[in-house]
Amino acid sequence: MPVIAYREALNQAMTEEMERDDRVFLMGEEVAEYDGAYKVSQGMLAKFGPRRVIDTPISESGFAGIGIGAAMVGLRPIVEFMTFSFSLVAIDQIVNNAANMRYMSGGQFTIPIVFRGSSGMAGALAATHSHRLEAWYAQIPGLTVVLPSTPADAKGLLKSAIRSDDPVVFIENEVLYADKGEVPEGEHLVPIGKADIKRAGSDVTLITYSRSLHATLAAAERLAADEGIEAEVVDLRTIRPLDLETILASVVKTHRAVIVEEDWPYCGIGAGVSDRIYRSVFDELDAPIARVAAKDAPIPYSRALESTMLPSADRVIAAVKEVLYRG
Amino acid sequence: MPIEVKMAKLSPTMESGQLVKWLVKVGDKVKEGDTLAEVQTDKAVMPMESFDDGVVAVLDVKEGDEIALGQRVLVLAKKGEDPKAVASSVGQGKAAPAKAAAAATSAAPPQAAPAHADSTLVAGNGHDSSAVAAVTASSAGGRVRSSPLARKIAGSEGIDLAQVAGSGPNGRVIRRDVEAYLAQAKASPKAAPAAAIAGAARQSKRIPHSRMRKTIADRMQKAKQAAPEIHVTVDIRMDKVVEIRETLNKRLAAEKIKLSLGDFVTKAVATALVKHPGVNASYEPDAIVEHGTVNVGIAVALEGGLIVPVLQNADRLGLREIRIGTEALAVAARSNKLTPAQMTGGTFTISNLGMYGVRQFDAILNLPEVGILAVGSVEKRPVVEGDKLVVGTIMTVTITADHRAVDGALAAEFLRSVKEFLEEPAAMLL
Incomplete structure (x- = not known):
């Protein structure tokens, strides 16, 4: 199986889907002439031409709205935000129009659109450019929210997202773009709404997604080597709809859970997932669910301070010991 | 419908209050605006007023109890309602858990539990707090923290x-x-x-040391290690004190002051200390310091410990002032409101276990003081008078003295003075 980077996997997914379906097109800032701010759309202008790979002005609200309109009349747009921090100015389009159009029109219009782009703390981007907005979007009925953590999932999930007849918020992570991994060629679809067990274990369930998967897996390996603790790592991949079945099966097996996320703790994904676990399998828990999240503060510009905000293997290990009642 | 009077917010930051004093009892008629009780808030002792007219049917809490905001403290029967009927009707609901708790926590005969509940109901004052205490105890034992x-x-x-x-x-x-x-x-x-x-x-419990526990442990151990003790015991006839106390209490009834036998002991001890300055002293490595003032510490038992607040210049106080001062110190001690001044400067300590029916015991020194008096209960005992056996009212006291400073003869002389003052109280006037 070829080993390619996360950004190449995304490129493959878009290219294959645009070849497969000529209603699919890409629109966003710098996606065409510049080959993408993060080179995700490299070569796509040359391949598909300016009718299907479209540079937009700096006007997120405008081109998000144009995308939604295009979807209403039968096209299948991919709208790229250079970063999801910039989607804040388009949130009315995404939440009010994309998420609700099918409902408000009584099913007359569907919105087969993908909003995609980078997000997260990517190294000295400071408070306003480091947002993790997955919890905002995941709260909205009508949206699907996907956060792939590996190149293979990035390709398989983006292809599924493009084929979805409903709006998908597809959140990449800037730090992951250069990550390499094995990616199946051609028709590789990862189903939306299915979590993936990235590491099997029996002592504790670590629930995570996106970039935090890597700190979590590192923690799991150290726990196995140093403490003999076998952690099961569940990569959510889709946070709306949530694959509760996979989560609960793991927690019922291990009786304890730690949720690891790059987002802030209050009202974050971890809060929502804990709620589901507590209400579903309360009697299976031997310890309160622990959470590792960003510190509850604006993201600092300083790289040194920023690194303390992120979930680290050390923080995950400390949380695991807490739920296992180990010193 | 009877009126349930609940703990109101008496200060802006109050979260709970301590009942200092009931000013009404079961059966009392109260009018709107009457003061029902004095309540110690986080700020001060505040009067708790009635918002209604009625007859007191039930008092739910005892003096010294901590009361949460909104907790029922008493029930008033309204005009036309029979306070006793009200008491049994409002009490029954509360007594029920006690019944269940008793049945659950012990193998008590089934009839015994309701009988107990009923008798506490009739008792009126404080009955409900005993019911509540039973529930709490059972839930503390029955509620197990567990995953x-x-x-x-x-x-x-x-x-x-x-x-x-x-x-x-x-x-x-x-x-x-x-x-x-x-x-x-x-x-x-x-x-x-x-x-x-x-x-x-039951289950074993591990109770981490409170700060008070640590202090007590530390000070008691140091006293036992540092001071070679001597114990001297004497029996004292209390017949005259009992008689005088009754007379004086009648006089003081209007002021709502009630002298205790312990107050007479305090008075006698303070007077005897003036006479024997060697007992009103501290032992220091190079000298014995005889103190110029007589400040008597009075041990007060608390939940999980004890504290010794100090009655300053006790030798200059009359019985009335001793009573008022002692009461204030005990209340402050139990509500954790003692000021540093009320806890320091003691020159001698009295520890009284008489109320527990204790005949005699030995106390441990409260260093650097050189003496502490252990006071037993005042009880009727056979006494030989001349060649006749009579019934006398006797109290046994034991001084623990630091022999580094106080020899046996001095301890005995001091006790003889205390005995004289109590057996012939008029001598204290000299």
Whole structure:
């Protein structure tokens, strides 16, 4: 199986889907002439031409709205935000129009659109450019929210997202773009709404997604080597709809859970997932669910301070010991 | 409908109050605006007023009790309502849990529990707090902190979680505790049922030291290590004090002051200390310091410890002032409101266990003081008068003295003075 980077996997997914379906097109800032701010759309202008790979002005609200309109009349747009921090100015389009159009029109219009782009703390981007907005979007009925953590999932999930007849918020992570991994060629679809067990274990369930998967897996390996603790790592991949079945099966097996996320703790994904676990399998828990999240503060510009905000293997290990009642 | 009077917010930051004094009793008529009780808030002692007219049917709390905001403190029967009927109707609902608790926590005969509940109902004053206390005690014993999984396993294995020692935070019983318990039970199958029966009612508890406990432990140990003690005991006839106390209390009734026998002991001790300055002293490595003032410490028992507030210049106080001062110190001590000035400067200590029916005991020195008087109960005993056996009212007191400073003869002389002052109280006037 070829080993390619996360950004190449995304490129493959878009290219294959645009070849497969000529209603699919890409629109966003710098996606065409510049080959993408993060080179995700490299070569796509040359391949598909300016009718299907479209540079937009700096006007997120405008081109998000144009995308939604295009979807209403039968096209299948991919709208790229250079970063999801910039989607804040388009949130009315995404939440009010994309998420609700099918409902408000009584099913007359569907919105087969993908909003995609980078997000997260990517190294000295400071408070306003480091947002993790997955919890905002995941709260909205009508949206699907996907956060792939590996190149293979990035390709398989983006292809599924493009084929979805409903709006998908597809959140990449800037730090992951250069990550390499094995990616199946051609028709590789990862189903939306299915979590993936990235590491099997029996002592504790670590629930995570996106970039935090890597700190979590590192923690799991150290726990196995140093403490003999076998952690099961569940990569959510889709946070709306949530694959509760996979989560609960793991927690019922291990009786304890730690949720690891790059987002802030209050009202974050971890809060929502804990709620589901507590209400579903309360009697299976031997310890309160622990959470590792960003510190509850604006993201600092300083790289040194920023690194303390992120979930680290050390923080995950400390949380695991807490739920296992180990010193 | 009877009126339930609940604890109101008497200061802006108040979260709970302590009942200092009831100013009404069961059967009293009260009018709107009447002061029902004095309540110690976080700021001060505040009057608690009635918002209604009625007859007091039930007092739910005792003096000294801590009351949460909104907690019922008393019930008023309204005009036309029979206070006794009100008491039994409002009391019954509250007494029921006590019944259940008694049945659950002990093997009490089924009839005994309701009978107990009824008798406490009739008692009126404070009956409900005893019911509440029973519930709390049972829930403290019955509510076991445990993880949901531990409960599930215990449920399916038929284990009473109260028998399992918890190793989690705050003693939480977690899976490994239940599994360890199960493994042990399987290893000794015969012992298990017996343990189950014995362990059902109680479980071992580990109570971390409070600051007060540490201080007490430290000071008692130092006293025992540093001071060679001598104990001298004497019996004192209290007939005259008892008689005078009755007379004086009649006079003081209007002021709502009631002298205790202990107040007379305080007075006699303070007077005797003036006469024997060697007992009103401190031992220091290079000198004995005889103090110029007589400040008598009075040991007050508290939940989980004790404290010795100090009655300053006790030798200059009359019985009335001694009573008022002692009462104020005890209230402040129990509500944790003692000022540093009220806790320091003692030159001698009195420890009185008379109210527990104790005949005699030895106290441990409150260093650097050189003497502490242990006071037993005042009781009727056979006394030889001349060649006749008569009934006398006797109190036994024992001084513990630091022999580095106080020799046996001095201790005995001091006690002889105390005895003289109490057996002939008029001598204290000299």
